[in-house]
Amino acid sequence: MSTDRFATRLWRQATSHGGTGLLNAKVTTPVTLLAVLLGYALDGSPGAMVVGGLTFLSLPAVTMTNALVQYLRAGTLRETSGSPPARPPAIAAASPGNLEVVRPLPERVHDDATFWGALTPDERDALLKVASLHLYLKGEVLCREGGPAGEAVVILSGWTRVTVQEGGRERTVAFRAAGELVGERAALMVRDRSATVTAEGDVRALRVGARDFAVFLDGHPRVRALLERQVYRRQTEPPVPGVLPDWSGGNCSILITDITGFSAPARSDADRRFLLEAMYGHLEDAFAASGLDPSGFHTEDRGDGALVIVPPTTPTEAVVDPMLAHLAAALRRHNRRAAEATRMRLRAALHVGPVQRGPKGVSGMSIITAHRMVDAPAVKKRVAETGADLAFVVSDFVFETVIASAPGFVDPHRYERVRIRLKETSRSAWLTLEGGEDRLRAV
Numbered sequence: 001m002s003t004d005r006f007a008t009r010l011w012r013q014a015t016s017h018g019g020t021g022l023l024n025a026k027v028t029t030p031v032t033l034l035a036v037l038l039g040y041a042l043d044g045s046p047g048a049m050v051v052g053g054l055t056f057l058s059l060p061a062v063t064m065t066n067a068l069v070q071y072l073r074a075g076t077l078r079e080t081s082g083s084p085p086a087r088p089p090a091i092a093a094a095s096p097g098n099l100e101v102v103r104p105l106p107e108r109v110h111d112d113a114t115f116w117g118a119l120t121p122d123e124r125d126a127l128l129k130v131a132s133l134h135l136y137l138k139g140e141v142l143c144r145e146g147g148p149a150g151e152a153v154v155i156l157s158g159w160t161r162v163t164v165q166e167g168g169r170e171r172t173v174a175f176r177a178a179g180e181l182v183g184e185r186a187a188l189m190v191r192d193r194s195a196t197v198t199a200e201g202d203v204r205a206l207r208v209g210a211r212d213f214a215v216f217l218d219g220h221p222r223v224r225a226l227l228e229r230q231v232y233r234r235q236t237e238p239p240v241p242g243v244l245p246d247w248s249g250g251n252c253s254i255l256i257t258d259i260t261g262f263s264a265p266a267r268s269d270a271d272r273r274f275l276l277e278a279m280y281g282h283l284e285d286a287f288a289a290s291g292l293d294p295s296g297f298h299t300e301d302r303g304d305g306a307l308v309i310v311p312p313t314t315p316t317e318a319v320v321d322p323m324l325a326h327l328a329a330a331l332r333r334h335n336r337r338a339a340e341a342t343r344m345r346l347r348a349a350l351h352v353g354p355v356q357r358g359p360k361g362v363s364g365m366s367i368i369t370a371h372r373m374v375d376a377p378a379v380k381k382r383v384a385e386t387g388a389d390l391a392f393v394v395s396d397f398v399f400e401t402v403i404a405s406a407p408g409f410v411d412p413h414r415y416e417r418v419r420i421r422l423k424e425t426s427r428s429a430w431l432t433l434e435g436g437e438d439r440l441r442a443v
Helices: 003-015 025-041 046-077 121-129 210-219 221-236 269-289 316-320 323-337 365-374 377-386 396-401
Strands: 091-095 099-102 132-136 141-143 151-157 160-166 169-176 196-199 203-209 251-259 298-301 305-310 346-354 356-358 361-363 390-395 416-422 425-434
Touching: 121 203, 121 210, 151 210, 160 365, 203 210, 210 221, 251 269, 251 316, 251 365, 269 305, 269 323, 298 361, 316 323, 316 346, 316 396, 323 346, 323 390, 323 425, 346 365, 346 377, 346 396, 365 390, 365 416, 365 425, 377 390, 377 416, 377 425, 390 396, 396 425
Parallel strands: 346 390
Antiparallel strands: 091 099, 132 203, 141 196, 151 203, 160 169, 160 196, 251 305, 251 346, 298 305, 356 361, 390 425, 416 425
16 A cells, blocks of 8 residues: 555544544544654655554544543533533532532422422522532432432422332332422431332432431421421322322322231121121211211221221321321220120221222232231230220321321320331331220320
8 A cells, every 4th residue: 555545544534533522633633644754754664564554553542532532521511511401490600519509490390389499599598508419310210119218309400200119010100390309208207218219311409318408407497397298299199190090099098907806716706797897887987077088988898907098189187187086985985885705906007108999909019018017016916915995006107297296186205116027028117005904005
């Protein structure tokens, strides 16, 4: 190959690798030309072949290095450069601590219905001081179901999908967009995530550690009230549109009851029928006295108890207060007049979570969790020790969002934390005992 044609090939290869990288045509072209000139100077000698060969072999290496540099630069600049995504926040210059100051978004994005949109400028500034800005790429997980609830996340731009695992399948329960808070269970000091939140596209967000967020809420009582309203709204929001009937897929209040010693040999079938009828009567009376219409609930008989699914449109608080007080009073009256064979000691568990309704019944991990709460050995042991008329156990979520605020007849000091260990379940819950052989007292 002549040196003229060799120089032409080198020129074309060098100028075809343009770009903005550190190693582009502006660098590779002069280097290549210098090598060619040296080849010309040594034309006809073995040195020309050596220089030309080395130059030819160096071009693929330079090209690959250039591509690698371009890729790395694109990755490092992706969070702060380029066109903003759809419906973006306005980002100002970096503030101390290397955290970008996020200005209020347009009203159509961050309206008062969202967590971020409802904050005042001072509240936002206070939150930014303890937060870090993060970019989640499409498909990245913000929160994982069952994982530790170590932080809360405020979405600034983009969309996320909220899913839960049911029967080995993943089901979408909601979508969260700009301005909304996810992972709020961390703010409530609940240890486990209840769902998985995944970025549908690139998502900019603020990440706040659970402890820092708790300190922030302590210093801003108004924001705590906003968070409580958000939790309630999500319990009552309709399911994702689709073919699911009514409230299917929504976060429902799950009440499970179980009559202690229902199959005891001292009881006849007639005694058991009497106990079941009495239990349903006490539940209906307690619901009615609390202003609730049980005809809108989904009820399934479980042989020695009942499963009651309360739709999201009914607040969980209404299932506790004053319903619980009415139920405990009804059981005390029943047991004062009952013979030993028809005395009723009732265990009840209350949980909140997604419930799937099908043509033959309901399903969901939340129902399984409630069953294990009511059947937990620790709960049965306390009932046996005290002879309580009613043992009422609630999940951490119900305790933090309903019981702890002490509405109406509810006294949170009468609840004690217990450990639920049954099959593969190991979690904490809260238990209170009413009536029985001892005076009314908590565990």
